[in-house]
Amino acid sequence: MAQKKFKCNVCGYIHEGSAAPATCPVCGAPASEFTELKPEKKGLDTNSNLYIVIYSTVMVVIVATLLALAALGLQKRQAENELNEKKQSILMSLYAGDAAKQQVPAEELVAQVKYDDVIEASVLDSEGNPIEGENVFALLNDLPGAYAAGKFPVFETKDGRVVIPVTGMGLWGPIWGYVALEKDMNTIAGIIMAHKGETPGLGDEIATAKYQSKFIGKQIFNDGEFVSVKLRKGGAQDPEHEVDAISGGTKTSDGVTAMLHSSIEHYLPLLEAKRAAATAAAAPAEVSNVENEESNE
Template identity: 35%
Template sequence: MQQSNGYIITFSIILTVVLGLLLSGTAEVLKPIQKKAEELDTKKQILGAVISSDEIGEMKPEEVNTYYEERIASKVVNIEGEEVEEQDGATVTAESVDIERNYKKAPEDRLYPVFIYHEEGSEDDIIAYIFPVYGSGLWDSIWGYLALKTDLATIEGVTFSHAGETPGLGARITSPDVQERFKEKAVYDDEGNLVSVKMQKGEGKDYSEDPHKVDGLSGATITAQGVNNMLSNYLEHYQSFIKKEKGGNPELAALK
C-alpha cells in the first residue's frame, strides 16, 4: 500500500531521532571506557621513555597502572619554572594537562607537566625527568616524551607518536630502532649552551661519536625537522625548571 508523503516524512524523523538517541547513549556508555584506554596509552608513552617497549608490551593494563603509580611522581610548572598547583580555582595535576590544547597557547601561557621516574618506594631517588613535547610533522601533529637523566643534560630515552605521518616514512618515528638513536645523546654543548639533539637529513650515516646528532629518516626530511623543532622548542620552554632543579641540588649545580 502506498504511503502518503506525510507518513514517510514523519517516519523518517522518528527513525532519525531514535537512532540519534541510541548513538548518543552508546557514546555516553563508551566514554568512560575510552577515557581509561587513553589514560593507559598515555602512561605507556610516558613509561616508554624510560623502560623498553618490550617490557611495556608484556605488562597487563593493571600492571601498567601499578608500575606507573609506584614509579612516577609528577608536578606542573609554568615557563618560569614555578610549580603550579591551581588554576582558575581548580587543582592542576600533570596528568590532567591537555598538551595539545596547551600547544595552541603562547608558550608563556602554557602549563608544563614534569614526570619524575624514581626508585620504587622512594621519590627522592630520582632516575630520570620526563617532559612532554608537541609539534608538527609533515601532515599533522606529532608528540612524545623526552626523558633526561638526573644530570638533566643526557637523554635517557624518548617516545614519539603522530596523527598522520606517512607509513614507512615519517611514521617510523614511532619505531623503537629510531627512538633508540636518541639515547645517551647530550642536549648541551661543552660550554653549557642548549643545542638539543637533531636528526640529520638522509639515513645510513654513523653519528655515534657526535653527542648532538642522530641518523635521519630516508624520505621523511620534513617529519625529522618537525621532531627537531619539537625537541628544541620544549627544551627551551623547560629551561627555567631545569636551572631551578640544578640550583636546588649542589651536585647538579656543579654540572653544565
C-alpha cells in the same frame, strides 16, 4: 451485520446487500459486472510520502538517541583508556633504555611497573615554579595551548629522572611524545613519539621503537649550553647531539628537531636548577677529598 456495497461496472449503480444482485436494476448487467467496494482504511497510507517522511524522522530520532546514550555510557571508559595510554607512554620513555639493553619490548618492562609508584606529576610556570591546582593530564590534551598559557606539565620519578612532554608539527599534522632524561638532566633515557598522519614508510618511522632507540644516550647540553638533539639529513656528524634523519622524511625530521628544541626549552629553569643542585651536592665531597690529602701531607 454491516451491508456490503457493490458497484456496477457498466452504469455505476451502487447496490447494498450481502451479495451483488443477479442483474443490475438500472442497465440489466449481470452480477459478474459488479465489483465489491472495500471500506477505506483509517490512518496513514503506508505508501504515501507523508508516511515515509514521518517513519524516516522517527527512525532517525531513535537511532540518534541510542547513539547518544551509548556515547555517554562509554565516555568514562574512553577517558580512562586515554589516561592509561598517556601513563604507559610516560613509563615507556623511562624504560626504553633498559628495554634496549635487555633486548625486550619496553611494554614488557612497563607491565611490571605501576605509574603511581614511580611518577610524581606537577605543572610549572615559565620560571620553573610549581603551579597548584592544575590537572596535568587535562593540559596534555592540548599541550600547545598549555605552553601558550605558560603552563608546563612535567613528570618526575622518585629516583631523580624527569619526563618532558613534547609537541610540534610534522609534514602532514601534529607530532607529539615524551622525552625521559637521566638524573644528570642531560642524557636522554628514552623517547616515545607519535603522529597524526605522517607518510607511511617514511615520516611515520618516528613512531617505531627501532627509530626511537637512536635517541637513547644522546645529550641535550654541550659544555653547559642547551643544544637539544638534531636530526641531520645525510647522517649524524655529532654522535652526542645528533641522530640520523629519516631517509625520505626530511620535513618530518625537521619537525622532530624543532619539536624537541622548542618543547624542552620551556623546562630549562627546572633542568638547570636540578643540574646546579647536583653540582652543589657533589662539591663538598670533592673539598673533603682535598682536605684529606692536605692533612695526610
